Amino acid sequence: MKVLHFVTGGFSGATKVAVDLITAHNQIESVESLLVLRRKKTTVAKKLTELDQIGVDYRIVTGSTHLATVYELKQLCEQWQPDILVAHGFPEHLLGRRAGLLAKVPHLVQVEHNSRERYTPWKRYQTCQLSKATDTVVAVSEGVAQVLAQQNLQAPIQAIANGIDTTRFGGVNLLPITDRPQDLIMVGRYAKSKDHVTLIKAMHKLKQKGVMPNLTLVGDGRARYKKEVKALVESYALESQVNFIDYSSEVDKLLLQHKVFVMSSRFEGLNLAVLEAMASGCVVIGSTAVGVEELINDKQDGFLFQIGDARQLADTIELVLSNPAEYQPLAEAAREKALKKYDKSHVSQAYYELFQQLLEG
Template identity: 75%
Template sequence: MKVLHFVTGGFSGATKVAVDLITAHNQIEATKNLLVLRRKKTTVPEKLVELDNKNIDYRVITGTTHLATVHELRRLCEQWQPDILVAHGFPEHILGRQAGLLAKVPHLVQVEHNSKERYTPWKLYQTRKLSRSTDKVVAVSKGVASELSKQNLEAPVQAITNGIDSHRYGGTTMLPLVERPQDLIMVARYAKSKDHVTLIEALYQLKRKGIALSLTLVGSGRKRYENEVHSLVKRYNLGSQISFIKYSNEVDKLLMQHKAFVMSSRFEGLNLSVLEAMASGCVVIGSQAIGVEELINDGVDGFLFPIGDDKVLAGIINNVLSDPKAYEQLTTTARKKVLSSYDKKQVTQAYYDLFQQLLEKL
């Protein structure tokens, strides 16, 4: 079995899923996997080194224009001759399947990682047309599957919920909430959809009430939005309360130093950072966005707030951090749910089973 995964080189959640699948499937005999990254500004050497360390076979192809990307990927497919091409995310799932068709790859799979994308009428026409030649469309959550049902695709849609490495996050040495030195953390790339602004506004509201909490923001991304966040922090004089970390390969350790995790997204596919925080024993506070809401049972294993509502968010944060000891059972419930339902071993097995089914059609 030869499987080629094509995904953005931006090292987003989609890239992470592709890397996890290849890492797991590389352990299976008679299986060859190739990761192809579409070059982005954030396709930097330190991130590529991590792929080398995991012994992942990868190529980085041009991202200058869509036409150039399709041309280069087509040539690579003709040389490597995969049995299955898995195209992750938008617009890569369009470009990847176009190249796969031109190279006559036997099986094409689309993986949709988000519940909301910038589909113009032309792009929607392209993805509908490509669905006729696509064996399967995989949605990374039930919410994404529901959104895909509105696109009138001709390929069957299957939900394979994303998962995490539950052995890496949490473990037996987690500190109780009251002993954790830091208050809040959010792990997300800088993009308007992640809505860091709502969290900053909530933090400012608490400051005005005399409640000064620490916040760690981990991530990089769109410079314009990152500058907007920094400007807001400066305007509210919150600099002494907030630590900015552009990139860390020790997010697991960072999470276990914090009492609460916030995900203020406006939309998602399925947010892996939420699952990682739940596994790490943080009190998770998430927006009622697709890809976040379905992960949290409000008041049982985390808390939900209306999208963009900084006032409600501020209230929840204040309640949790005023008496963190009261929420230890909630974090235990959250961790048990992740271990039982969102372990990536289940995810990688589901994808492998799908690939095996496709090969039976040959």
């Protein structure tokens, strides 16, 4: 079984899922996997070195134009001859399946990682047309599956929830919330969909009330949006409270130092950072966005706030930090859920079974 995974070289959540699948399937003798990245500005040597270190076989195709990407990927498919091409995310699922059709790859799979993408009418038309030649469309959450069900796709839709490496996040002898030295953390790329702005506004409202927690922001992404977030921090005079970390290979260690994890997204596919924080024993506060809301039972294993509601977010942060010990049971319940339901071994097994069905069917 030869499986080619095509995904953005931006090392987003979609890239992480593809890498995790390949790493897991590399342990199966009957599976040969190849990762193909569409070059982006953030396809940097440091991240590629990490792929080498974990033994992921990868190639890079141009990202200069969509036409050039399809041409290079078609040639690569003709050389490598995969049985299955898995195209992750937008617009890669359009480019990947187009190249796969041209190269006569036997089986095509689309993986939709988000609940809302920048589809023009033309892109939507392409998606529907390509679905006729697609074996299966995989949604990374039930919320995404519900969105896809409204798009008149011709291929069957299957939900396979994303998962995390529960052996990496958390571990044994976790510090209780009260003993953790840092207050708030958010891990996510800089993009409007992540809505860092609402979190910074919540920090400002807390400061006005005399509550001044520290906040760690981890992630890279769009320079323009990051500049906007930094400018907002400066305008509210929050520089002493907010620590920016562009990229870290030790997010697992950072999470263990923080009491509260915040995810202020406006929309998602299924947010892996939320699951990592749950497994790490943080109290998780998330927005009611698709891909976040379904992970959290409000006031049972975390807290939910309405998308974009900085005041509600500020009130929830203040509530938790005023008496962290009271919310230790929520952190423990969240950790148990992440370990039982969202371990990535379940995900890799589900994809392997799907691939087997395609080849047998």
